[in-house]
Amino acid sequence: MGYRFEDLRVWQKAMEFCTDVYSKTGRFPKEESYGLTSQFRRAATSIPLNIAEGSGCRTTKEFIQFLYIALRSQYEVVTIIRLSSQLGFLRADDAKELDEKVAEIGKLLQALINSLQKKAKSEQNKTKN
Numbered sequence: 001m002g003y004r005f006e007d008l009r010v011w012q013k014a015m016e017f018c019t020d021v022y023s024k025t026g027r028f029p030k031e032e033s034y035g036l037t038s039q040f041r042r043a044a045t046s047i048p049l050n051i052a053e054g055s056g057c058r059t060t061k062e063f064i065q066f067l068y069i070a071l072r073s074q075y076e077v078v079t080i081i082r083l084s085s086q087l088g089f090l091r092a093d094d095a096k097e098l099d100e101k102v103a104e105i106g107k108l109l110q111a112l113i114n115s116l117q118k119k120a121k122s123e124q125n126k127t128k129n
Contacts, residue, residue: 003052004055005055005056008051008055008112008125010051010105010108010109011048011051013101014044014048014070015048016043016101017044017098017101017102017105018041018045018047018048020097020098021040021044021077021098022044023040024040024090024094024098025037025040027089028084029089032089034052036080036083036084036087036089039080040077040080042075043075043077043080044073044077045074046069046073046076047070047073047074047105047109048061050067050069051066051067051070051109053066054066054070059120060116060119060120060123061120063116064113064116064117064120067109067112067113068113071106071109071113072111073109074102074105074106074109075106077098077102078102078103081095081099082100083100093122
């Protein structure tokens, strides 16, 4: 049985991104297992998790709230990429690749939010009439 969120391109991209993050953080220093590695993985997985959870909400407005949480996690990931690169944990090409992927996810999230906000406004107008 498929779930509605699995059809969302942003969720698919976020899942691919998580796989990349897990792969690349596997090369981080072992002493970072409970530090930056863990934080990076949690922030990355928060993106598709919130998309999925939000898709199960009863209202469009609630879904949008979860998408904003996913977007904030995307911002967190950007900062972790920069920090990991500055600390020498990520090679420049890996950092660039992850940065490009998470930027695309952010754009897709914002586009979905914008689309759903229009839908929510339309739903709200229908209930007023």
